[in-house]
Amino acid sequence: MTENKKISRRSFIKLMAGIGAVAFGGGIFTLRKTSLGRDIENQARGLLQDKQAQYLRQMITSDNAASRRIMWQAADYMSNPQIRLRLQNDKKREMLVPVQDDSFFDDGENHIQYSALLDNLAPDTQYEFAIEDGSSQSKWFPVQTAANDKNKFSMLIFTDSQSSDYSDWRNVAQNAMKRHPEAEIFTNLGDLVDNGEDSSQWRAWFSALEGIIDQIPFAPVIGNHECYNRDWKEQLPMAYLRFFNVPENSSKDFNRYYYSFDYGQVHFAVLGTVEKEIKNFKSGLMDEQADWLEKDLQRTTKPWRIVLMHKDVLQYRIARMPERKEGFSEEGQLFMPIFEKYNVDIVLTGHLHTYRNRGHIIQGKHDPNGPLYILCGLSGNVRYDRLWTDHALDEVVAPQPETDNYLTMDVEGNEIIFRCFLPDGTQIDEIKVIK
Structure with missing residues (x-):
C-alpha cells in the first residue's frame, strides 16, 4: 500500500467569474x-x-x-x-x-x-x-450537542479496523450507520490503521467514514499499530496524536495518549495501552495512567462509568504455544483492581480480533456485581482464524470462523444494552446492564 510520499503544492486558483462550486x-x-x-x-x-x-x-x-x-x-x-x-x-x-x-x-x-x-x-x-x-x-x-439531563443516547462501537485496502472497514462502518441512524457518537477501540506512519492508509480510513465522522463526534482509542513506521519498527504515534485532538489530560509526556469525556449521563475513561511500543522513546505511561485513572474516576459524578481501551485484560492460550498460560494480561493485572475499586460498570477492549462476552468479573471470577467486560472483535479484514483457545471466563464467542463485526450501545435510563452484529446485520449477542 505505497504511493508517492510527496504531495504537489498546487496553487490557489482564482477565477474572476463563474459559479463557485467545488x-x-x-x-x-x-x-x-x-x-x-x-x-x-x-x-x-x-x-x-x-x-x-x-x-x-x-x-x-x-x-x-x-x-x-x-x-x-x-x-x-x-x-x-x-x-x-x-x-x-x-x-x-x-x-x-x-x-x-x-x-x-x-x-x-x-x-x-x-x-x-x-x-x-x-x-x-x-x-x-x-x-x-x-x-x-x-x-x-x-x-x-449531548443532553445533560436526559439519560438516553445510542453509540456505535468499532475496533481494529486495520486493513489491506479498507473496503471491509468502509462496508462495516457505512452499513452500521445506515442501520442505526439514531447513533449520536461512535468510537474505534484502536488499531485504526495497520501502519501508523502510512499516510495512504489514513486517507483510506478517513474516506471510509465520509457521511459519518463529519456528522457525529468520534472518540478514538490508540492501538499498538498506530505506533509502527513504514519499516514496521516501533515509533511514537505521530499521526494518530495529531489527527485526533482529544481532551487534554495534564500530562507532560503523554498528552492525548489517554483522556476522559462525558456524554449524557455516562463518563468515559479512554486508556492508552501502548507502553511496550513506545518504551524505547519514553517510559512511565502505565503507572502515570493508573494514578490518573483513580483521580479521574473519583472526580466524576456521572452515574455510569465506562472504560475504553485497546489491549485486552485477559491472556489467552494459543494452541501452538503450550507455554502460554490462560490468565490476565499486564493491562488487566494493573487496571482491573482500579475498575473494581471505583465501580466501573463496563470495560470495552479490542486487539485480539475476536468477539468475546465475558460477563461481569470481580477478582478474576464471575460476579454479577463486577464490571462487564466485552472484547469487541474486529471491524477490518485482518483476521486470526481460530488462533485463541477459549478462556474460562468467556460466556459468548462469535461464530467461527470469525468475520468482522460492530456493536451498538443504547443508554436508556438505568440500563445499557449492547448488541453485537455481523456485517450483514445479523445479531449474534445482546447484553443488558442494569443499575
Missing part, C-alpha cells in the same frame, strides 16, 4: 459574503480548488453538551479559514469561530490541517456549521 467530501463550496446575515451570492469571485478541504471530522470534547471540536485537512494552505456557526436553519443569527493551524510533517508529507473549537453551546441543541476561506464556503454540517 466538491468537498460530498459537499459543495459556494461563495458567501463574509458579513453576518448576508445571502449567499450566485456568482463567485474566487473558487477553491478541488478537495481543498477534506476528511472533515467532529471530535469529542470533555463536555459534549457544551462543545465540539472540528478538524479537517487541506490540499493547500487556506488564506483566511474560519467556521460559521448557527442554530439549525437560523440564517439571521450567525457567529464566526476562529481556526488554528494544526499542520504537521510525517511520512514525507506536509499534512495541512485545521482545527476549531465550538464552545459555549447549549445542551441538547441542534446547530450547524460551515467552513469558510475568504469568499468561499462549504455546505452546512450538523452539530447535535
Whole structure:
C-alpha cells in the first residue's frame, strides 16, 4: 500500500467569474459574503480548488453538551479559514469561530490541517456549521450537542479496523450507520490503521467514514499499530496524536495518549495501552495512567462509568504455544483492581480480533456485581482464524470462523444494552446492564 510520499503544492486558483462550486467530501463550496446575515451570492469571485478541504471530522470534547471540536485537512494552505456557526436553519443569527493551524510533517508529507473549537453551546441543541476561506464556503454540517439531563443516547462501537485496502472497514462502518441512524457518537477501540506512519492508509480510513465522522463526534482509542513506521519498527504515534485532538489530560509526556469525556449521563475513561511500543522513546505511561485513572474516576459524578481501551485484560492460550498460560494480561493485572475499586460498570477492549462476552468479573471470577467486560472483535479484514483457545471466563464467542463485526450501545435510563452484529446485520449477542 505505497504511493508517492510527496504531495504537489498546487496553487490557489482564482477565477474572476463563474459559479463557485467545488466538491468537498460530498459537499459543495459556494461563495458567501463574509458579513453576518448576508445571502449567499450566485456568482463567485474566487473558487477553491478541488478537495481543498477534506476528511472533515467532529471530535469529542470533555463536555459534549457544551462543545465540539472540528478538524479537517487541506490540499493547500487556506488564506483566511474560519467556521460559521448557527442554530439549525437560523440564517439571521450567525457567529464566526476562529481556526488554528494544526499542520504537521510525517511520512514525507506536509499534512495541512485545521482545527476549531465550538464552545459555549447549549445542551441538547441542534446547530450547524460551515467552513469558510475568504469568499468561499462549504455546505452546512450538523452539530447535535449531548443532553445533560436526559439519560438516553445510542453509540456505535468499532475496533481494529486495520486493513489491506479498507473496503471491509468502509462496508462495516457505512452499513452500521445506515442501520442505526439514531447513533449520536461512535468510537474505534484502536488499531485504526495497520501502519501508523502510512499516510495512504489514513486517507483510506478517513474516506471510509465520509457521511459519518463529519456528522457525529468520534472518540478514538490508540492501538499498538498506530505506533509502527513504514519499516514496521516501533515509533511514537505521530499521526494518530495529531489527527485526533482529544481532551487534554495534564500530562507532560503523554498528552492525548489517554483522556476522559462525558456524554449524557455516562463518563468515559479512554486508556492508552501502548507502553511496550513506545518504551524505547519514553517510559512511565502505565503507572502515570493508573494514578490518573483513580483521580479521574473519583472526580466524576456521572452515574455510569465506562472504560475504553485497546489491549485486552485477559491472556489467552494459543494452541501452538503450550507455554502460554490462560490468565490476565499486564493491562488487566494493573487496571482491573482500579475498575473494581471505583465501580466501573463496563470495560470495552479490542486487539485480539475476536468477539468475546465475558460477563461481569470481580477478582478474576464471575460476579454479577463486577464490571462487564466485552472484547469487541474486529471491524477490518485482518483476521486470526481460530488462533485463541477459549478462556474460562468467556460466556459468548462469535461464530467461527470469525468475520468482522460492530456493536451498538443504547443508554436508556438505568440500563445499557449492547448488541453485537455481523456485517450483514445479523445479531449474534445482546447484553443488558442494569443499575
